[in-house]
Amino acid sequence: MDEKKINQNLSADYDKMEQWLRDYFLDPRTEHEDHALFKIDIYETDDHWIVEAVLKGYLSSDIKVMIKESDLNISTQKQEHSYPSAFLKKERTIHFPFQIIHHCVTAIFQNGMLEIFISKTKNGLGKNRYITLP
Known part of the structure; x- marks a missing residue:
């Protein structure tokens, strides 16, 4: 893939992203x-969202x-101990203002x-995919 195509895939309108973040949290x-499902926060650094x-x-x-x-979809499914055959499922989807499939996405899970x-x-x-948790 040439350099021009790489930059094009990763281009994001940062002003649009700032407005999207304000709208999301408001x-x-x-x-x-x-409160009803699970808490989500979004941060920005120089290299990542x-x-x-x-x-x-x-x-x-x-x-x-x-x-x-x-879209970034986070879903949880946990067996309810009081009802062995019941599973509690919670799911949240975040709709970003750009295609995140063109970005490298990694995840870690520790201490909740x-x-x-x-x-x-x-x-x-550049494809829809599951992100593996270590």
């Missing part, structure tokens, strides 16, 4: 989902992270905190 649905999800009480095997076009790193500088596969 949306009352975001606060409702933080970082999505943090608070998932205390879960194991990494209970969590799935998928990226599809512009899921961190998903969306690179601003490294290319991804």
Whole structure:
């Protein structure tokens, strides 16, 4: 892949991203989902956008992270101990203002905190995919 195509795939309108972040956190649905499902925060560094999800009480095997076009989907499924045949499922989807499939996306889960790193500088596969948790 040539350098021009790499830069084109990773281009994101940073002003649009700033406005999207303001709108996301001011949306009352975001606060409702933080309380009803699980809390999510989004941070920006020079090299990454970082999505943090608070998932205390879960194991990494209970969590799935998928990226599809512009969407980041975090789902959890945990067996309810009081009802052995019941599974509790919680799911949140974040709709980014750019296609995250073109960015390198990695994730870690430790001490009840899921961190998903969306690179601003490294290319991804350009395909919908699950992100493996170590």
